[in-house]
Amino acid sequence: MSLVSPTAPPPSSAPLFQAGLHALAGAGIDAGADPAAALRRLIDAGLDRLPLPGHGATLERWRALAAVGAHDLGLAKLFEGHTDALAILREAGAAMTAADGDAAALWATWCAEPPDARLRLNALPGGGFTLSGRKAWCSGAQAATHAVVSCWDANGKAMLAAVDLRQPGVSVTGDGWHAVGMRSSASVDVLFDGAAAAPLGGPGFYVQRAGFWHGGAGVAACWYGAATRLADVLRERMAGRDDPHRLAQLGEVAVALRSSAALMRETAAAIDRHPGANAMAAALAVRLSVEHSAGVTLTAVGRALGAGPLCKDAAVARLFADLPVFMRQSHAERDLEALGRKIGEDGEAPWTL
Secondary structure, eight states, X not given: OOEEOOOXXXXXXXXXXXXXXXXXXXXXXXXXXXXXXXXXXHHHTTTTOOOOTTTTOHHHHXXXXXXXXXXXXXXXXXXXXXXXXXXXXXXXXXXXXXXXXXXXOOEEEEOOOOTTOOEEEEEOTTSOEEEEEEEEEETTTTTOSEEEEEEEOTTSOEEEEXXXXXXXXXXXXXXXXXXXXXXXXXXXXXXXXXXXXEEESSTTXXXXXXXXXXXXXXXXXXXXXXXXXXXXXXXXHHTTOOOHHHHHHHHHHHHHHHHHHHHHHHHHHHHHHSTTSOOHHHHHHHHHHHHHHHHHHHHHHHHHHTHHHHHHOHHHHXXXXXXXXXXXXXXXXXXXXXXXXXXXXXXXXXXXX
């Protein structure tokens, strides 16, 4: 595994990305299909080469993530992890070389840290590093070829490492995943036993880098895309109908989603203006806003349309099952408390017009 200085991918416009996604959907990437196979199609078509966050086109990146989220959340989970890994590698100043056959690698980002599943990064006496231990919440593990993983060095310092998953020291289990919602993401446990790895950055790099919060807001773009698809379902089914209650629910959804969209546009522009700034408060606000507006959408659309689509429309039923599970990547009140504390410490009023 060779690491070299990266070349940033060319920015792609959201309309072109959506056109490519729709073309691939027409060629067989259907919502609910195997997300790993669908991700492979996106990679082969070059649609994973999103603008890097903080490089002048952050909103374009989020629009692409939202487009995939609107299509299928199982695919969005894997696509977001793959594109986040590519961004992390470039922020660390490293990228897999095409000469190693890795140009079409299917990457994952596995950085959950439950106390009973941690990886150790071991320095070898003759040079090099290996990983040992169990990693939980490994989305797409059966199909991924490489991963960026969080781990801990001999001094107990938090580290990141890049690892090729196609080596004998890596075992994908069937443990740890019994979900109904987001079932297709197959976020199982993976065992590492002396697997060769390459550290990325130094201790604390993962959370201290500017891109940590850029990526956290990008996850919310996936949630947002799914919520807009549900809003579209309600809007389409209300076309030409004069039902005051359902129209009120459509209005409620529109207000909630437009509020989140405005905040996302504002935050993306701020990240592009100040890419090295600490975006913690802004990213938390985006995540919490989208979580709220998506929750409003789930409730309003469910009440407006009743049980019919939940039972007879596979795509709608899947969204209703997947979105609440995916949004539990939010830390709910802990994130609200962290945002409130940051606002209090900064002494600013972020709601000022």
